[in-house]
Amino acid sequence: MSIVTELILNADSESRYPAPKEIQVYQNFVKTGEQRIRIAKILAENEQRIVQNGSARFWERVPNTPSNSGNERKTASCQRDQGWYIRLIAYSVLAGSEKPLEEIGTIGIKEMYNNLEIPLRNIVECMRCLKEEALSLMSEEDALEVSAYFDYVMRSLS
Template sequence: MSIVTELILNADSEARYPGPKELHIFQDFLKTGEQRLRIAKFLADNEQQLVQNGSARFWERCPVTPSNSGNPRKTASCQRDQGWYIRLIAYSVLAGSEKPLEEIGTIGIKEMYNSLEIPIANIVVAMQCLKEEAVSMMGEEDAAEVAPYFDYVIQALS
């Protein structure tokens, strides 16, 4: 759900028009549209590089892990999940809201990884590595915009 959708639904639930504060939030959302599109395009265009470099960072910190066991299937599965999170972060950047991450990516995620016997701490470190890689490749302004979405995932898993 985007900020715009939230504003409209909140006003509608109270049978009123959006107020000045809400209209200001909407105006700010529109002003940042070009930046949000640029960031989402960057994440889409660089997903593979982010995952490869983020995985290398992760394996330096956590060398003994299923994704680095020499089993190509496990490595591919872990990297697929990392790419999935990058895509969800791109959705959230476009929406200007953490809702896509929350609704699609973090509800029940701990239970899923626990059932697969994948240490949650490893997923947290992997997400930190992806964040580091992404912000190192972006300009300061774009990095500041995308970092909180990575932090949202990290916090949800912690």
């Protein structure tokens, strides 16, 4: 759900017009639209690079992990999931909200990885590596904006 959708739904649930403070939130959202689109485009166009280089960086730091076991199926599954998180982060950037990550990507995540017997600390480190790779492709201002979404995923795993 985007900030705009939330703003409208909140006002509508109280049968009122958006308050001046809410209008200001909307104005700020519109002002940052070009930046959010630019960031999402960088993530989309570079997803494979981010995943490949992020995985390599992760394997240097954590060489003994299922994704680096030589089992091509496990490696492909892990990298597919990494690409999925890059996409969810792009959705969240576009929405200006962590809601897409929360609603689609983080609810039940701990249980899933625990059931697969993948240490959560490994997933957090992998996300850190993906974040580093993604940020290396962006300006300082854009990196600051997208960083919070990677951090949100890492916090949800801690």
